[in-house]
Amino acid sequence: MANELRLAVHRGGGSIDPEKNYELRAQLSPLQLPYSRVQRILRECELNERNQNTYSLPIDYARQLVAMVCKVRTDNLSALKLRLATLLRQGKARFFNRHLFNETGLIEATLPSKSSLSFVDLNQTLRTDALWCKATDGVITDLEKGTVLFKCRPQDLREVTDKLRQCSYKITHTEVGHCPNKPLVDLTDRQMTRYQEFRKQILQDEDVVKIYDNVRAGSS
Missing domain, CATH: 3.30.70.980 (YebC, transcriptional regulation domain)
Incomplete structure (x- = not known):
């Protein structure tokens, strides 16, 4: 439970105020823990988040098939980019800004x-x-x-x-x-399956908050 709250604070921007952090509010609403324990966990989270910063990483996937912007929150951007580098190579992707957002x-x-x-x-x-x-x-x-x-x-x-x-x-x-800021990209079923798997792998890193892309939903 403590780890879920920590991730919600982290991915929701670092705030321990549920009115400002919707990720945290979603976690707190069904939570059955004593109020004092929740507050203690959140205070610890707040201390841990003080050195965290939010960045936007542009990514070019599959040789310009898809453009992405990866929102991350971390205290060590270089280490995060190194962790993601292997996944990017596997997806024929790279950190590159095509200015499409x-x-x-x-x-x-x-x-x-x-x-x-x-x-x-x-x-x-x-x-x-x-x-x-x-x-x-x-x-x-x-x-x-x-x-x-x-x-x-x-x-x-x-x-x-x-x-x-x-x-x-x-x-x-x-x-x-x-x-x-440009027309959305249509993917075939095969391309969409591979791209969704790539997205899923990127999102497994706890410092990755959200991914924006230029793919049309439901394209085939």
Whole structure:
């Protein structure tokens, strides 16, 4: 349990505040541990995280088949890159920036009562709300679950998040991430299988927080 909390703090940006660290909040909600023990573990985590920094590593996979940005959190970037080097060689990948991504504020949320609207009307409402909240875009990610994604300039992330709360959206996650600035890549079934295995191996390193790529979901 202590290791799961440590990883949640680490991969969630280092904060021990569940309101700021959604990875930690997800771990704490079903946890059945005494409050005093949880607080002691989190204080230890906070001390361990003081020397950690967050970096973005651009990766070119399979000789320019896929572009990736790997978000990592570590106190030794050189050692991390050495650990990943073997995996990159196996996937014909390398640390290389093709400048195919823009840094973007990302806000995941669930819909307010507007979810009773039709799909077309809901899309229009999202665009109106995005405009009022200074977001650059707002899209439905899962109509059945009522989840949406707003994008904004990184420097506007806090302001846009606050305005969305005023519009009764329930915020589930915020981050400064990376979005492709060119058309997405379509992979064959075979290519997708190999790429997903490569992603899985990279994500097994505990210092790897998240991977962004330019692959179209469900491509074949």
